[in-house]
Amino acid sequence: MIPAAEHAYAHTKHLILSGEAPGGTLLSEAQLGAEIGVSRTPVHEAFLRLAAEGLLTLEPRRGAVVVPMSPREAQNVLDLREAIEATAARRVLDGGGDDTLLAALEEALAEQRTALAAGDVERFVEADQWFHAAVVDGSGNDLAGHFYGLLRDRQQRIRHQLFRVQPGTLADSLADHEAMLGALRSGGDYAGLLRTHIARNQGAL
Known part of the structure; x- marks a missing residue:
């Protein structure tokens, strides 16, 4: 079974790379977790990984924003x-x-x-x-x-x-x-x- 954090990471990354979540999209830990059936913690871990890769920026009290490709x-x-x-x-x-x-x-x-x-x-x-x-x-x-x-x-x-x-x-x-x-x-x-x-x-x- 795929760990929850890895599942959240793969799912979110797919949304970004496929364009389903285009640049500027605000992603919510709670909403995304509910969509894929995991808690907020693994989604938060996934967001941190994607931020390190330059695909997301994390904004306090707002969530994560998809970084547009210039x-x-x-x-x-x-x-x-x-x-x-x-x-x-x-x-x-x-x-x-x-x-x-x-x-x-x-x-x-x-x-x-x-x-x-x-x-x-x-x-x-x-x-x-x-x-x-x-x-x-x-x-x-x-x-x-x-x-x-x-x-x-x-x-x-x-x-x-x-x-x-x-x-x-x-x-x-x-x-x-x-x-x-x-x-x-x-x-x-x-x-x-x-x-x-x-x-x-x-x-x-």
């Missing part, structure tokens, strides 16, 4: 993401590709196709993260994987925002991924395709 912060995340992934992809291409990586990317694309057909944005976003992280991990650069992982939550928040603002970009994102997989197979311009792909996120800023 356009500058989002742009910084996208810039770092592009730099890390483009470098990783270059190493993959220099190594002649990897059948295990290509199979994993195919699996991620199949998951995205299923999610798109079902209109399941949450599932699509998870597969999106899976696809890009697989490329970084496939480079064998452990430091790149570490720093890319540090961006994960912020990337997920941007993705959810994009797909909420422009739901039509789900199909465009899938097409981008298919082209990027093709580039890894053929030695094509992965970095150029990635730049175009990430530029779509500008619509969420």
